[in-house]
Amino acid sequence: MKKKRKRYKIRIERLAFSFSVISMLILLVLNGAISIFSSSKEKINDTTLLVKSKPSFVVCIDPGHGAYDxxxxxxxxxxxxxxxxxxxxxxxQILENNNIKVVYTRKDDETILGSDDKEDLRKRVQIAHDNKADVFVSIHCNSYKDASIKGIELWCDEPNTKDELLAKYIQDELYKLKYTEKRNMKYQSNSPLYVLKNNDAISTLVEIGYLTNKDDSTFITSKNGQAKCAEAIAKAILSFKESIKK
Ligand SMILES: [Zn+2]
Known part of the structure; x- marks a missing residue:
């Protein structure tokens, strides 16, 4: 009886030992699985962050001329x-406030984009290209020898293109301000413009008015007029962005 109990005790001890070894193994396996799971989760989160931080819409603003020009x-x-x-x-600024990534061909009057006019224009297009701009808007003022000529003039690539649609949005928003007339749409395919012809982005050039016309000039050189024109152009770009989503 004594011998039997001892053997029984040894068997229980062996069983307990095997049980603890098995539980340790199970714990190790589970721990490994948890860490694999959590690291893959972290990876998924990282990818999500990368996707989120990649801007989905980039606008290149091109204030024409600058410095010596x-x-x-x-x-x-x-x-x-x-x-x-x-x-x-x-x-x-308005677009940035609406969470749009904006790049500028120049942000001051010192920037010299090229040693000559052609190089200057080439660099403006290069900035849009390097930043993978979706939209490129070149802003200008018009002039003419006849001072009675006035109006908003938009340039784009060809009729029935996204470029023309963008141009029309800008034309309409500016025209709503009622400071001047609306002129016919101009197509660069008839009269090439470097910044439109060589651009990968959906691009337009806007002449906000004639500096040689007294009425246009009074509005577009005033602080209030400039703020209104900027609001109109930004609003048009935002509406265009929404329209191409559909
Ligand atoms: Zn100009």
């Missing part, structure tokens, strides 16, 4: 390069 000029000596820079920066 003054563009056109109003009768009282205001340069196109200064008017379009102020408007362009405001457009960008």
């Amino acid at each position: 003054r563009g056109t000029e109003s009768a009282d000596g205001v340069f196109e390069k200064d008017v379009v820079l102020k408007v362009g920066l405001k457009v960008g």
